[in-house]
Amino acid sequence: MNRVAITGAGSINSLGHSVKETLESMAAGSCGIGELSFRDVDRLDIKIGGQVKDFVPTTVFNRQQLSLYDRVTQFTLIAAKEAIKQSGITFSGELSARSGVVLGTAGGGVSTWDDNYRAVYEEGKNRVHPFVVPKLMNNAAASHVSMEYNLKGPSFTVSTACASSNHAMAQAFQMVRSGLSDVMITGGSESMLCFGGVKAWEGLRVMSKDACRPFSANRNGMVQGEGAAIFVLENFDNARKRGAEILAEVIGYAMSSDASDIVMPSKQGAARAIKGALIDAQLNSEEVQYINAHGTGTAANDKTECAAVADVFGKHADNLMISSTKSMHGHVIGGTGAIELLACIMAVKDGIVAPTIGYEEADPECALDIVPNQSREAKVDVALSNAFAFGGLNAVLAIRSA
Amino acid sequence: MDIGAKVIDIIAEQAILEPDDVTLESTLESLGIDSMGLVESIFAIEEAFDIQIPFNANDPSDGDFNISSVASIISGIEKLVAEKS
Numbered sequence: 001m002n003r004v005a006i007t008g009a010g011s012i013n014s015l016g017h018s019v020k021e022t023l024e025s026m027a028a029g030s031c032g033i034g035e036l037s038f039r040d041v042d043r044l045d046i047k048i049g050g051q052v053k054d055f056v057p058t059t060v061f062n063r064q065q066l067s068l069y070d071r072v073t074q075f076t077l078i079a080a081k082e083a084i085k086q087s088g089i090t091f092s093g094e095l096s097a098r099s100g101v102v103l104g105t106a107g108g109g110v111s112t113w114d115d116n117y118r119a120v121y122e123e124g125k126n127r128v129h130p131f132v133v134p135k136l137m138n139n140a141a142a143s144h145v146s147m148e149y150n151l152k153g154p155s156f157t158v159s160t161a162c163a164s165s166n167h168a169m170a171q172a173f174q175m176v177r178s179g180l181s182d183v184m185i186t187g188g189s190e191s192m193l194c195f196g197g198v199k200a201w202e203g204l205r206v207m208s209k210d211a212c213r214p215f216s217a218n219r220n221g222m223v224q225g226e227g228a229a230i231f232v233l234e235n236f237d238n239a240r241k242r243g244a245e246i247l248a249e250v251i252g253y254a255m256s257s258d259a260s261d262i263v264m265p266s267k268q269g270a271a272r273a274i275k276g277a278l279i280d281a282q283l284n285s286e287e288v289q290y291i292n293a294h295g296t297g298t299a300a301n302d303k304t305e306c307a308a309v310a311d312v313f314g315k316h317a318d319n320l321m322i323s324s325t326k327s328m329h330g331h332v333i334g335g336t337g338a339i340e341l342l343a344c345i346m347a348v349k350d351g352i353v354a355p356t357i358g359y360e361e362a363d364p365e366c367a368l369d370i371v372p373n374q375s376r377e378a379k380v381d382v383a384l385s386n387a388f389a390f391g392g393l394n395a396v397l398a399i400r401s402a
Numbered sequence: 403m404d405i406g407a408k409v410i411d412i413i414a415e416q417a418i419l420e421p422d423d424v425t426l427e428s429t430l431e432s433l434g435i436d437s438m439g440l441v442e443s444i445f446a447i448e449e450a451f452d453i454q455i456p457f458n459a460n461d462p463s464d465g466d467f468n469i470s471s472v473a474s475i476i477s478g479i480e481k482l483v484a485e486k487s
Contacts, residue, residue, distance in 0.1 A: 045454075205441050205459040221460045263438065299460040 003236030004176045005246040005402065006345065007089075010082025012075050013227025013329050013339050014050035018082055022339070023346045025328065026354040027375045032329050033212060033223050040195040046207045049193050050225030050330025068131050069144065070109030072191040075228035075335075076141035077148065080185060084149055087232035088244060089183060091150045098181050100153035101145045102172045103230075104164030104188030106334030107197065108157075109136030114196040141189055145230075153181050162294070163389035164188050164334035165229070169341065170253040170395050172233050182235045187338035189228030198224060204263070206298050212331070214295035214324035214356050215302050215370045217363035222296040225330025229338035246402035248345045251382075252281025258392025265301055265388050270294075270308035273394035277384060278312070281398040285313045288320055288398075290347045290383040292340045293370075295324020295356065296331055305386065306366040321378065323356040323371040337387040341397065344383040348401035353378050405483060406476045408450060413472060416443045426473040437462070440469070447475075453482040 011018065014032030015025035025032065032050045041047060057066055057074055069077070080101075091099055112135045119125045134140060139157040146155045154175060158168040165188025172186035192198070201207055201224060208221035239246055254276025258269030278285055294305055310317045325343045332339050343354040352375050359372035385397045407421075414421040417433040424433060430440055437459060444457050455478070456467050468474040 203445070205444070205457055208460075219460065220458055220464075 002177050002179055004173055004250045005234050005236040005239040006231050006248045006250060007234045007239050007244045007246060008083035008085070008087030008232030009229065009247055009342060009345065010079035010086070011227065011229040011339060011342060012052060012055070012078045013229070013332060014052055014225055015329050017055065019342060022342055026325055026343055026346065027352050029355045029357045029374055030328060031357055032225070036193060036198070038194055044195065044198055044202065046198055046202050046209060048209065048223055049198065050223065050332070051193050052227055067129070068135055070112045070135050070140065070191065072105060072109055072189050073141040073144050075191060075226070076103065076189040076230065077144060079187065079189070079228040079230040080145045080149070083230040083232050084185065087234065089232065095182065096150045096152050098153045099151050099183040099185070100155040100181060101142050101151050101185040102154070102156060102158065102168045103142040103145070103186065104158045104160070104166070104168035104334045104338065105138055105141065105190055106159055106161045106164050107190060107192045108138035109140060110192040110197045111194045112136035114194045117196070145185060149185070151185060159334065160393045160395070161389035161391055162331065162333055162336060163387035163393050163395045164337070166337035166385065166387035166395035166397055167255060167393070169231065169338065169397060170255060173250045173253055176233050176235055182238055184233045185230060186233055187228065187230035188335040190333040190335040191226045192333065193224060193226045208297060211358045212297040212327050213358035213360060214293065214297040214327050215306070215363060215366040216359045217361035219297045219299070219302065222298050222326070223330045225326070225332040225336070227329065227332050227339060228335050229342055231338070231341065248348050248399045249402050250397065251400045252277050252283070252398040253396065254280050255395045258394070260392055263390050265304040266392060267304050267308045267311065269392055269394050270305060270386070270388050271311045273396045274308060274312045274384065274386065277396040277398045283382060283398065286316050287382045288313070288384055289378065289380040290344065290353055291320060291322040292343045292383065292385045293322050293324040294386045294388045295326055297324070297326065301388065303365045305388065306368055309368060317368060321353050321369050321371050321376070323354055325354050327357040337385060337395070341385050344385050344399050347380040347383045348399060351377055351379055353380065405480050409447060409476050409479055410472065412446045412450060413443055416446070424472060426471065426476070428472045430469065447479060451479060451483050453479070453486055455482065
């Protein structure tokens with residue numbers, strides 16, 4: 001088994017257009033959630049979200065590219081560029097043949113579906129752009145990354161709703177650890193902040209109209225976000241040999257399925273995934289100092305997640321820190337685990353634990369140290385990142401300071 | 403059909419019961435309607451009466467709309483329908 005290093009990270013989301021901006025915003029406890037702006041937003045009940053602002057696609061991509069790149073692919077390519085540049089790796093020859101890209105997304109090109117349904121149904125058009133299918137397909141982003149960087153190894157997209165990117169990163173980790181690949185590009189992205197994307201979520205009646213306040217007794221639901229985060233996972237020894245900066249080491253993961261309900265989370269399923277990650281990473285529970293929570297801000301998730309953490313960690317649950325950065329960037333659905341891994345990297349690398357902002361009122365059912373409202377300086381050696389998806393599919397990753 | 407009878411029809415269909423088995427005193431829980439069934443019932447009622455019910459699944463007991471029994475649901479809907487017209 002090989003050790004696995006993270007040697008590159010990139011992101012664009014409502015907190016910033018790069019990892020640096022994102023982490024600065026997280027450390028400052030800034031909120032990226034605000035009023036949504038897109039066509040027909042006035043017909044929505046839910047009018048807030050963590051939207052990427054000040055982003056003008058035409059300044060980054062040319063006309064031909066934009067005819068093929070849905071917003072979700074645009075985010076992915078921007079994040080991939082930053083991550084791969086940081087790693088300093090150029091893919092050619094044998095390295096190229098064995099390196100691939102595994103990404104997570106729940107919805108793929110949602111805006112492309114939305115725009116084109118609108119064209120044929122609402123506007124009565126009988127013709128759509130020839131590239132609708134290659135633009136909306138869930139694997140489009142992964143394929144464009146592979147084409148852009150000459151990645152010819154195992155490449156695919158994982159779709160497990162809100163756990164998509166954690167499942168994707170777990171797959172990529174496993175490939176490097178097992179020696180199947182020396183380098184894998186991984187992470188996830190989502191862009192469903194359009195009329196249809198938000199309207200569908202409204203239907204579930206779990207969305208907040210004002211703010212995402214995970215673990216706070218007065219929380220009233222989740223808030224959607226959008227964006228991408230991409231990482232370069234690399235054989236640790238190779239990374240060290242070539243003198244690359246190692247941001248953190250990925251040390252383990254676990255996946256589990258609740259096998260019980262299509263939307264309600266299960267304490268047992270969540271606990272099995274957390275416990276499984278500790279076992280896979282050969283960790284004693286006392287070694288974990290920080291958990292980036294799934295922390296959606298819904299009643300169902302937050303209570304269940306806190307109970308699962310209390311079950312797995314016992315007394316140590318009161319000593320560790322657990323925060324939900326969704327309070328700042330919103331729930332980025334299939335890309336959320338990737339963006340949240342950035343908070344874990346900041347904790348183990350920079351010793352700054354991102355806060356749960358919007359916290360107003362203690363909830364006895366969520367009585368853990370949720371790092372309320374302000375980030376905290378702390379020495380963190382090991383961090384976990386939780387993701388518990390609709391459909392009961394869970395994936396937890398463990399990282400360690402390098 | 404009056405509002406009460408229509409609401410009972412919707413709730414009965416959701417609970418997979420005959421309308422006669424749904425009484426005004428029934429609670430949704432006693433009829434076997436879970437949180438997902440509740441969200442579906444609210445949707446069906448909104449569609450039937452073309453109204454907006456203030457309801458957040460995170461805290462169903464919160465807010466102005468009382469879902470503690472079939473009777474309370476019917477009176478809430480009667481109020482919303484009256485406000486509409």
